[in-house]
Amino acid sequence: METVTRIAADTDTDTGTAPRRTPRPRADALRNRERIVTAAREMFVEFGPDVPLDEVARRAGVGNATLYRNFPDRAALTHEVVLSVTSRTTDRADEAAAEEGDPFAALSRFVHAAADERVGALCPMLSGGFDKDHPELLAERRRLEEAVEGLVARAMSAGRLRTDIAVGDVLVGLSQLTRPLPGTACLDIDRFTHRHIQLFLDGLEAPARSELPGTAATLEVLRRRP
Amino acid sequence: METVTRIAADTDTDTGTAPRRTPRPRADALRNRERIVTAAREMFVEFGPDVPLDEVARRAGVGNATLYRNFPDRAALTHEVVLSVTSRTTDRADEAAAEEGDPFAALSRFVHAAADERVGALCPMLSGGFDKDHPELLAERRRLEEAVEGLVARAMSAGRLRTDIAVGDVLVGLSQLTRPLPGTACLDIDRFTHRHIQLFLDGLEAPARSELPGTAATLEVLRRRP
Amino acid sequence: METVTRIAADTDTDTGTAPRRTPRPRADALRNRERIVTAAREMFVEFGPDVPLDEVARRAGVGNATLYRNFPDRAALTHEVVLSVTSRTTDRADEAAAEEGDPFAALSRFVHAAADERVGALCPMLSGGFDKDHPELLAERRRLEEAVEGLVARAMSAGRLRTDIAVGDVLVGLSQLTRPLPGTACLDIDRFTHRHIQLFLDGLEAPARSELPGTAATLEVLRRRP
Amino acid sequence: METVTRIAADTDTDTGTAPRRTPRPRADALRNRERIVTAAREMFVEFGPDVPLDEVARRAGVGNATLYRNFPDRAALTHEVVLSVTSRTTDRADEAAAEEGDPFAALSRFVHAAADERVGALCPMLSGGFDKDHPELLAERRRLEEAVEGLVARAMSAGRLRTDIAVGDVLVGLSQLTRPLPGTACLDIDRFTHRHIQLFLDGLEAPARSELPGTAATLEVLRRRP
């Protein structure tokens, strides 16, 4: 269920033909690709989606042409980053479902973990310049929605969540609230982010919560975050 | 209590000769200035803070140089837009305080009205490229904070708001949740915005709200929105 | 023999028609024209011939449109400045001729006075963008050349000037050596200007140094240049 | 002793892995850089220091962005041109010192050669828009001053130069007299340039004209200036 790195059509089935002394160089290429995506994810968060690709390449420690070899244009890189973040976020949802007993605690844990994965950074990327309906992306998004669906359904059927809440509400609210501000100002905001998504979460909680059970569970979850 | 248009340095210090009552021709100029700010506000919302200024000028119906005459650089224009939105938002807060009897309804009305004023559009502009600590801006921000402070305090002392809520929580949460996505995608999101801020608002409500009184009031408020 | 301010076609012969209560406003117009030319002369010297005309208008204390009413384009203003400087320089030559007894002293006085009139500022203006052969200008230049011709001839026939010197040598050398550097750096240079033109002048002086040893060597050098 | 092309920060500090002997591909880049500097030098001479950089790029036969890659702004290009001209002028001084026997001939040769190198083109560039005190530039200027110092000292101790002459007099006079006029007019002037610097040089020559009658008169004149 972990994130899998995809390399287009690189099935490595050429071992049967020529002796090819060097099967190794692929390692470097793969590593480069990873580093580019990582750098892009970080810099999209830090500087927004318009960050110069040359800068991304520089941070990744590769030449710009290497970036373009791997991702023919900005759309392709954005696509990969969105895919990557979506995938990692799904992983967090699965972890939360698997490891938290309390249904609301599971949801809370997921939400805070997703914030740490910078789901919010996806928002501005969704705005333009790449194909939001690419099949690969749709599939990954579906995976995420299903995972969150599970968390929501469980919390709801345990009577812990308002019944008028949809998965989309959680995901969109979460994304918006964790959207980083480009530039250094983001740090000030960052200190409040987890507090705000918790407030949002509180709004999702089922009423007659005079005891506020979710909040206690959530605080516990927050305490365990890295 | 309404927004006041500021013209830089209109000191009229004629050194004692003729009275020179009217630097009259400004009628057009003022109108142009207004139109530029309006166009900028709209386009910052629609396309983000990096929208080409030439496009802003085009939408305002003036030549690009007219824009630059009024606002020497992007920072100056951004400054004015932030000032304008802040001011208008404060006006909404004052209206809500004056015209709504129920304290929570007043807060709700403000929050939804602020969303309509596109407070969220301020977020990405706050990230960089202009002086966030300009005195004029600080003053206006203070005015807004005071107005919202009033709304929050009233709702809180009526026992309608959780007591651990600060003005900043409202403003930041509100801003983030209403932050527009550049590009056409924003429209899809927009349909949910008021729903999401209502959810957030619900999270701020005082517990033992088994009857959910605020929600009823809010729905009423929402119904009356234009 | 003093500089006369010229206003095109402003013969003021309209006193015979309508009663026209106000024959006065012309005074202001004339004054404005003078102030523009003065400001332009100063700023051409200080910032070079590309100084923004709006700045010239500002220094003159008039609106830019007033400048353009008097001088339809930069060429027209340049023309007037060149005319003005030429005229004033001629005045200096006439004064020197009239008031100095010693022929070489007269020439010297003229040269240094011309430097103070900023003849050098004319050089870059001569380079382009206006009609160097305008009859009005030709006439004024002729006046200057004649005046300097007189100074040179007198010094030469008194045996005080090398006989291979032409008026052009004096004027061009003088102009080049006094050409100001735009920007503040000119001040450093300025301190040396009079020294340098004096050195140049010394080169023009008739020898008692009949042997001129360096010149022979130099001619040989020049002959070998590519 | 010849001009050395400088490449910024080519420190080659490979951190110990493979030897990476050849950052080879620079052959073209270097050539481009040279061509840009050459084009800039020529066009600064021909059109003045405000010539559009796009035009410089065009003359160099490269895209404008290539120019900006090599020289981030006009100041950087100006810096390089000043450096280059200074360096080449120093080379001319060294050559003259080495190859001319007669001290005054050496100085003369240098002066005329410097004119051919267009030292005068440096003048308007020195006025603004770049750091005149950059260490690299100071060093190169020092080299030039030392070289000319040598020529002057030699001529002086051979009794061929007035003893009140400083290196600065030579360099400034030379620069001013050879300063080109932007625009086509420069050609007319150009024909006289060598003649004029020769006249200037003559002024520097030691008298056998011990009496210097004009100078006394001139000093009197200067004393009376306002």
Add this chain to the structure above:
DNA sequence: TATGAATGAGATTTCATTCAT
């Protein structure tokens, strides 16, 4: 294949000149 360099298209900003009051 990976790289640094090159490129053209576009964004920002300035300025000479014209217009409306």
Add this chain to the structure above:
DNA sequence: CATGAATGAAATCTCATTCAT
């Protein structure tokens, strides 16, 4: 007639993308 404002054309500089080594 004088003015401030408006304008488009041009200059500076940036960046996504392509090329050559």
